[in-house]
Amino acid sequence: MENKGEPILVDDQLIARYLSGEANPDEAIAIHLWLETSENRLYFEKLEIAWNASFPSRTPRDPNIDEAWSSIQGKLKSDKQIQIEKSSDFFKSGWAWKIAASVLIASFISSMVFIKTNTSSPLRHLAIANKGQVEEVKFSDSSIVILNKGASISYPDIFDETFRIIEMNQGEGFFKIAANKDRPFIIHTPIADIKVVGTEFNVALSQDELTVSVVQGRVIVLTPKDSSQLDVGHSAKVRSNLQGIEVAEFEEANNWGYATHSFVFKDVPLKEVFKDIEKSYSFFVDVRNRDIENCKLTATFVDVTADKIISLIAETLNLRVTKNDNHFTIEGKGCP
Amino acid sequence: MDGEEYFRQVFNSHYSNLCKYAFTIVRDMDEAEDIVQSMFLKMLEKNESLKMVNDVKAYLYRAVHNYCMNKIDYLATRRLYQQERILENANNVQYPEVFPTELEDSIRAAIDKLPGQCRTIFIMSRYQEMRYSEIAAKLGLSVNTIENQISKALKILRADLSDIIKEY
Numbered sequence: 001m002e003n004k005g006e007p008i009l010v011d012d013q014l015i016a017r018y019l020s021g022e023a024n025p026d027e028a029i030a031i032h033l034w035l036e037t038s039e040n041r042l043y044f045e046k047l048e049i050a051w052n053a054s055f056p057s058r059t060p061r062d063p064n065i066d067e068a069w070s071s072i073q074g075k076l077k078s079d080k081q082i083q084i085e086k087s088s089d090f091f092k093s094g095w096a097w098k099i100a101a102s103v104l105i106a107s108f109i110s111s112m113v114f115i116k117t118n119t120s121s122p123l124r125h126l127a128i129a130n131k132g133q134v135e136e137v138k139f140s141d142s143s144i145v146i147l148n149k150g151a152s153i154s155y156p157d158i159f160d161e162t163f164r165i166i167e168m169n170q171g172e173g174f175f176k177i178a179a180n181k182d183r184p185f186i187i188h189t190p191i192a193d194i195k196v197v198g199t200e201f202n203v204a205l206s207q208d209e210l211t212v213s214v215v216q217g218r219v220i221v222l223t224p225k226d227s228s229q230l231d232v233g234h235s236a237k238v239r240s241n242l243q244g245i246e247v248a249e250f251e252e253a254n255n256w257g258y259a260t261h262s263f264v265f266k267d268v269p270l271k272e273v274f275k276d277i278e279k280s281y282s283f284f285v286d287v288r289n290r291d292i293e294n295c296k297l298t299a300t301f302v303d304v305t306a307d308k309i310i311s312l313i314a315e316t317l318n319l320r321v322t323k324n325d326n327h328f329t330i331e332g333k334g335c336p
Numbered sequence: 337m338d339g340e341e342y343f344r345q346v347f348n349s350h351y352s353n354l355c356k357y358a359f360t361i362v363r364d365m366d367e368a369e370d371i372v373q374s375m376f377l378k379m380l381e382k383n384e385s386l387k388m389v390n391d392v393k394a395y396l397y398r399a400v401h402n403y404c405m406n407k408i409d410y411l412a413t414r415r416l417y418q419q420e421r422i423l424e425n426a427n428n429v430q431y432p433e434v435f436p437t438e439l440e441d442s443i444r445a446a447i448d449k450l451p452g453q454c455r456t457i458f459i460m461s462r463y464q465e466m467r468y469s470e471i472a473a474k475l476g477l478s479v480n481t482i483e484n485q486i487s488k489a490l491k492i493l494r495a496d497l498s499d500i501i502k503e504y
Contacts, residue, residue, distance in 0.1 A: 016487035020461050021361040021404075022468050025397035028357040050494040054447060054462055057438055060365045063355035068373055069347065075377060325352060 010034040015044060019051045065325050066282070073133065128152040129171065133282055134258050139164070141178050143185060146259035148172040149282075151205075159183070172204040174259030177217075192238045192245070195220040201230075202256040208240040213250050221245055254280075263301045263309070270295045273313070281306035284327050291334025292319060346392060347376060354400050361404035363465065371403045408467075435463060446496040450489050457482055458489035 008014070008030035017023050018031050034040050052059040129135035129147035136146050140158045147153065151171025159165070164185040177185045179198025187194040187203065191210040194203065199217025203210070212221050213235035221228050221236045228245040230236050235250040254263045257280035265273055271293035274285040283306045287293055295317050301309050310328050314321045319332035351372060358368035375396070435444055450458060457475070460466045461482075466474070468482045475482075 012491060013483055013487040016490045017468075017483055018360055019490070020468070020486055021363065021408075022483075023357070023360065025357075025394065025401045028360075028401075029393060029397050032353045032357070046494055047490055050490060050497050053443055053497050054458075054493060055436060055439075057436065058363055060356070060359045060368075063352045063365065063369055063372075065348070065351050068351060068369060072347070072373060072376060072380075326348070 010040070012047070015047050019048060070133065125157065126152060126154050134280075139166070141180065141183075141185075143175070143177045145176075146174045148174075148258045148279075168203060168205055170205055172202065172256075172258075174200070174202045174256045176200050191223070191240050193222045195222060202259070204255070210238045210240075212236045213256070215253075215256070261301075261303045261305070263299075263304075265297045265299050267296050267298050269293060270297060270313070270317075273297050277306065277309060282326055283310075285310070286327055286329045287334075288329060288331040289334045291336065292317075292330055292332060293334075295335040343380060346396075350393065350396055351376075354396060357397065358400050358404050361401070362407055367407070368404075371407065372400055375399050375403055435459075443497065446493060449496065450492060454485045454489050454492075457485040461486055 008027055010030055014023065014027060014031065018028065023031065031044075035044055127135065127137045127147060129149055129151045134146060134148055136144060137153065137155070138144050139155060141164055143164070145153065148171060151173050152169045153166055153173065154169065155166040162183065164180075164183055165188065166186075167188045169190075175187070175196075177196050177198050177200070181197040185196050185198075189203070189205050189210055191205065191208075194201075194212055196217065196219045199219055200215040201217075201219050202213045202215065204213075210221075212219060212230065214230045214232050216232060218232075219230045219236075221230065221238065223238060223245065226245050228236050228247055230247060233249055234247055237246045237248070238244075254265075254276045257263050257276055261280070263276060263280075265276075270287075274287075274293070278284055297313060297316070299312070299316070301312070304312070306328075307323070310321055310323075310330075313319070314330060314332075317332070319330050319334075322329045322331075354372045354375075355365065355368045358371050359365050362368055362371065379396075379399075435447070439447075447455065447458065453475075457471055460471045460474070461468070468479050468486075471477075471482050472479045
């Protein structure tokens, strides 16, 4: 490293050198570090404005980090897809004997028939929602899954005649399944199988726990020893070490805000509100003043963008928002 | 932290600044973003080795700098060729004056008012997009002099343009 031990002094000459494209990498780092102080930034901006004014059409726009990330992610995914297609034999062989439940259910399942589905289409595609991004996948029957950050599923190009089968490997997904009662939709997970004919529901899968929550229609959850039918407003929890299925009514519909972009808050502290928002969008919320997190919010948002929801909250509670890349910074008086 | 998460973090913390730095050299943000993205993609190919790098930030800035220099070397060759053709026609070797047509009179006047050598050097750097070393060679001056003059020009412009640029 060239400048080891010698701190680089940022002066007018270095700023001029930087602006005219002559700064070496260490100097650029020094400038960027120096710019993190707002006082320095103001000083720099005055010179930068003069520099830009001398050639207005060369004033740089801001870099677009979100677009850049999806472009890189796209390239990554196509690389991964190639790997998967190479190893699709693995899926074929591992797949042939996988079970699929096939019964028409009146109300509760009393008996189950497991059949061999060796006609199943190989699961050729792997979709992985990258860490920072929610991703939508459309299947051949026009069913949709919205994968939350970090989720992954495997699915075929075209579904089989008898069953629509996919595999969920990890993470969380919100499914909107096209109705077709002659051709059940089955999701295999390491913990339990989920079978539906046409509904909307959320699946959250971790290492040792699966939670299925039904937003619309009806869903059946199956383990080797138990099965349960879920109606709207209910969720089922299955733990890998226990074979039983626990069913309960859910209250936290904000959990799948990443898919619906809709939220209901009833007298909820902003701290919790921001947590829900950060989970659902690729944004971070910083507060300048911890007291802001105490303010309580009662509001319903339906299909809103992150920008919209943050600005509505700020307006309601008389706060100021600034946005920088994927960070919102909130300032204001807050609540005791 | 796995490789992917690490990469994401590195990307998030440096992408914008690297683009801004690249912009100062290539003077085009589309170009700058292209350069930084290809650098990151290249980096991904050797993701594991990146974790071995001691100072990732320094590594990234150096990589971007190299990419940019390669790019402008290519552009410079092309420009040199074009300039020679222009100079063949106009016998104005010493003090070329090529303001972009977009410049408002007030700004043009402010630049014209710069002291002689300072003005020439600023014009060569800003509008002819010559590197400091190229200007130094052409005018028989040291790079240090060029640096001083550009910095001086910038300070004068900041003062003179302060009224005009309020609207920016």
